[in-house]
Amino acid sequence: MIAPVRRLAALCVLGAVVTGCGTGHNSAPSEPSRPSDTASPGGSASPGGSVAARPPTLAPGPAGLAPVFKNGKRAAEKTVALTFDADMTADQGARAAGGERFDNPALLATLRRLKVPSTVFMTGRWAEEYPDQARSIGSDPLFEVANHSYSHYAFTSRCYGLPTVAPDKMRADVERAFTAFRKVGVKNAMPYFRFPGGCYDRTALRNVAQAGVTAVQWDVVSGDAFATDADSVAEEVLRGVQPGSVVVMHCTRSAAPTTERAIRKVVPELRKRGYRFVRVSELIGAAGRG
Structure with a gap:
């Protein structure tokens, strides 16, 4: 059994952002940059060899x-994007080999x-740990795959308590994740990046910009990390x-x-309230048109 202090530390080390740990960050500009040809996120080749349209982005x-994109327009149309962080740090392979499950089929x-x-x-x-699942998610039109770093090490x-990525290695870490996606068969990863733990500063933003990604944060924290009460998680989402x-x-x-279990409550209730679920790309696209 993990003592309360150790439990909180473990939660934070995994980068699970909950109300008690804060929301990470500092200041950020409001417009995403264009994807990089080097990192090759987004876009795909057609059978004729032409490149499909890039995913929506905003001006650099x-x-x-x-x-940094945190939320879409507060418009009359009720849209909401549910996002899910598939976390695994670079050094957790032994735990996975020992039976710990970092996936959630x-x-x-x-x-x-x-x-x-x-x-x-x-x-x-x-x-890399769950290649079949990664490929399945990436090939399902219901979902889109975005970048959460290679190692889940912090960028500040x-x-x-997360280990940190050196500033001169940040771009490489982001691009290494895109490479891992391609190797397991995820063909169209989006040019969106979420900082581990939600933590960033100007140095981090400058370095990840070189990888051609848009940083995506959030405006609703579910509190699902290490939660034991699904109803409380659902209520946190519905309230926010x-x-x-x-x-x-x-x-x-x-x-x-x-x-x-929380999702089983959240989804029907939000639909009852008139909300339509969308991927992040749709929110960014709508913001770009405004």
Whole structure:
């Protein structure tokens, strides 16, 4: 049994952002940059060899900084994006080999059964551990795969006790995740990036901009990390959602065991309230048109 202090530390180390740990970050510009040909996120080759349209992005941010997208328009149309972080750090392979489950097939099955478009922010290490699931998510038009770093190490020096990525290695870490996705068969990963733990600063934004990604945060924290009460998680989401919201949840069974049950309450209730579920790309596309 983990003592309360150790439990909180473990939660933060996994980068699961809950109310008690804060929301990570500092200031951020508001517009995403264009994807990079080097990292090759997004876009795909057609049978004739031409490249399909890039996923929606906004104008580049100022001063060479990657922009940060937190939520869509607070418009009359009620749209909401559920996002799921598939967390696994670079050094957790031994735990996975010992039986700890960092995946959550039941959650994915429920999202499919309920027909909920979703965005999965996946680490490269998770994709390597669960290649069949990563490929299945990436090939399912209901979902889109986005980048959550390769290693789930922090991009700032103080981020819930996570090991850190050196500034000169940040771009490489992001691109290594895209490479891992391609190797397991995820063909069209989106040019969107979520910072581990939600932590970033200007240095991090400048470095990830070189990988051609848009940083995607959130405006609703589900509190599903290490939660034991699915109803409380559901109520947290339902209390926070507004038109255009981005909700952060987790797709890791050991770290977020109640998420699937919470989804079974959240989805029908939000639909009853008139909400339509969309992927992050749709919110970004709508913001770009405004």
